[in-house]
């Protein structure tokens with residue numbers, strides 16, 4: 001809220017008459033004057049707004065991607081032990097050594113990428129901070145950042161806040177008979193321009209569940225090399241894969257190690273979205289720039305949770321197999337319930353969301369449909385338009401998250417039956 005004390009120095013500079021002569025409403029009406037133009041170009045998160053609505057209507061929250069079940073006992077214990085043994089002060093600003101070492105080891109073991117934990121890792125407050133710190137570190141005003149759409153809703157605002165302009169490339173949904181989300185090579189090529197600084201690649205992808213294959217990644221690689229562009233990859237769903245899909249880090253392709261920033265975090269792989277620990281892995285010069293931005297944004301991520309993060313990354317391989325298998329069961333539980341109710345589902349190959357087509361319900365828009373679903377049926381989803389630049393492109397889509405307990409999904413399936421009989 002703007003107070004009279006807040007406005008007085010500005011008033012003095014501009015010779016504006018004393019605020020006390022104006023009614024308060026006028027002072028507030030003028031407060032837009034105090035806002036950055038940048039914030040005019042994006043709205044608050046729709047996903048987080050849907051969570052607030054889910055609470056308001058006591059709805060099953062299939063909107064926001066956070067698990068409603070427990071995190072692994074061993075990592076909770078590691079966090080408690082770290083606090084108990086007084087790891088309670090600032091960690092090294094770019095991350096606790098134990099966690100950086102575990103990140104480097106995991107990248108080597110899983111992707112064969114050699115990482116120097118001293119020079120190539122920045123631990124941040126979630127991959128969310130890692131993404132914006134990276135964009136702030138690499139973008140100049142007028143740069144462009146290529147983003148596939150539908151997109152995870154942070155990328156547009158992140159690009160804008162860092163002075164860049166997002167340029168969107170469509171991911172096209174599969175045919176009703178099945179298949180993958182695809183993109184057009186020419187459209188992607190066309191998006192690479194003189195001012196292109198970076199491309200953001202989120203694989204496995206939210207919201208589509210697409211897992212980019214080697215051929216697609218090689219095309220992205222070729223364009224990055226040809227146009228001297230960086231790749232910023234969001235690999236937060238790396239371990240959540242179905243139907244034999246393989247996760248390939250772009251950094252592992254020939255020619256990409258020196259031009260890729262790989263972003264990941266604890267939130268999804270270890271069911272700890274509230275811990276706020278993520279990281280960026282990049283070549284040393286870019287790492288240095290990200291470290292500087294990160295230092296002044298947040299100083300550091302929570303110290304005891306970084307120690308617990310090191311324990312998490314050292315969990316045995318069967319932890320990841322079980323994680324993916326549990327999510328596969330949940331996917332295969334939710335999709336038939338949605339299909340029975342009339343949704344057309346785009347079957348995800350990774351991550352824990354299902355995008356759906358809602359045309360069968362004959363609602364004018366996804367926003368109206370989502371409002372109806374949360375209020376009348378008691379299920380929160382995310383309107384598809386929040387994943388597109390032009391709302392009309394997502395006007396017949398909504399997204400459901402299935403990172404929930406089986407009983408939560410049972411309850412959603414029960415409520416979905418009501419939807420069918422209503423229409």
Ligand SMILES: Cc1ncc(COP(=O)(O)O)c(C=O)c1O
Nearest residue numbers: 065126127128152206265267278
């Ligand atoms: C693609 C993607 N990236 C990043 C995040 C946020 O991750 P973090 O909790 O590490 O900030 C999410 C959360 O839903 C996501 O879907």
